[in-house]
Amino acid sequence: MSPDRILSSGGGELPARVDVVVVGAGITGASVAHQLARRGVSVVVLEQARRPGAGATGASGGMVRAYDQDPVVAELALPSLAVYRDPACWASGRAPLHAVGAVSVADPGQALALGEAAVRINGALGTSARLVADRAEVCGIRLAGGVALVEPEAGWVAPTEVTGDWLLQAGADGAVVRHGVRVHEVAARGGRPVVVTDAGEVSAGAVVAAVGPWAADPVPGLRSVTPVRSRSIQVTIVERRPPAPHHATFVDLRTGLYAKPVGADRTLIGMPHLVWGSPVDAEPDPVHARATVSALTAHLPWLATAAQLTAVRAADAYGGPAAHGRAAALLEPTGVPHTWSVRGWNGGGVKTAPEAGRRIADACLADALTELA
Ligand SMILES: Cc1cc2nc3c(=O)[nH]c(=O)nc-3n(C[C@H](O)[C@H](O)[C@H](O)COP(=O)(O)OP(=O)(O)OC[C@H]3O[C@@H](n4cnc5c(N)ncnc54)[C@H](O)[C@@H]3O)c2cc1C
Structure with missing residues (x-):
């Protein structure tokens, strides 16, 4: 456009x-x-x-899924995903969703709640969300001791x-x-x-x-x-070369770590950056960028040898x-x-x-x- x-x-x-x-x-x-x-x-x-x-x-990664731990957000996210999937809602006539899948990793104690959420999401959207509790890896994401809610019809949009x-x-x-x-x-x-x-x-x-x-x-x-307070959000783009697998978007609800594929050969990774009062145009923090790669390696082991291409930093508004x-x-x-x-x-x-x-x-x-x- x-x-x-x-x-x-x-x-x-x-x-x-x-x-x-x-x-x-x-x-x-x-x-x-x-x-x-x-x-x-x-x-x-x-x-x-x-x-x-x-x-x-x-600056946003644009990851979208129906599930969220916060019921207020979940109530908005579910119908929003329906809109992102529906071509009839868009001037372009094309739905903006890249349905690469979304994996929400959680503590095993949350398995019941995730299973119930999958039933709720599927009932509302006619999708195939499911709980994965018996595998070490799903959709290219290592679960690092967690269980996962997989939403194959979710993914990301370009904001x-x-x-x-x-x-x-x-x-x-x-x-x-x-x-x-x-x-x-x-x-x-x-x-x-x-x-x-x-x-x-x-x-x-x-x-x-x-x-x-x-x-x-x-x-x-x-x-x-x-x-309202502004808080820094910083993400890093890394190169993803074979044999690194394709992967879904992902968030680990225990740690706030997340990732999404960008095109065929790049991945965006992020980790909470607890810098409050941060302006939207602050320079990326290289220490945080390195720490992000290190932390995400538990979920994406190939990151250990991946080239880091760039870091992007902005901020969002946080309510108390x-x-x-x-x-x-x-x-x-x-x-x-x-x-x-x-x-x-x-x-x-x-x-x-x-x-x-x-x-x-x-x-x-x-x-x-x-x-x-
Ligand atoms: C790096 C990053 C990654 C993210 N990833 C995700 C994600 O994967 N999934 C997700 O759901 N969310 C994500 N978010 C959060 C999401 O992007 C934001 O919540 C959302 O974009 C906020 O949109 P907004 O319109 O409220 O604010 P903004 O996009 O900041 O828009 C506010 C606008 O107001 C304008 N403005 C301000 N003051 C004035 C004024 N006085 N007069 C006129 N104009 C003014 C500004 O110029 C700006 O364009 C991410 C955010 C960041 C920064």
């Missing part, structure tokens, strides 16, 4: 007034905008960067492509999508939000801030009442326990009327984006239009 097509929707002056302003055109803002525009809501999307995928979305498709669909449904426009402030005037940008002001029925890691230190008017405790709270109030901040996705915003966007659009529509009437 041509980036120009995404960048040009609704050029010219910003409208003086719309139903909803979405701040940030990462995968979350794009999903929300697409869902609002298809419901006939007037939407403006404002993105400070001149290119799509400037934040967490552009920037998904974002571009949604922005294109939003534009086709009448949304104004502007890259290179920074929001400086959201102020309350007459009980409604006014979005102040370097390209003029827009008054709105409601504002949704989908600013990813910028939510930790947002512009005035967009600070959510529940604290309060955000996790409030199951349905995908939107946090900010203190400015009708202005909401999307919850932090804690490193998992791609696998939840389709369903999260749908639910946020519903909530936001109710807020923007009901009270305007």
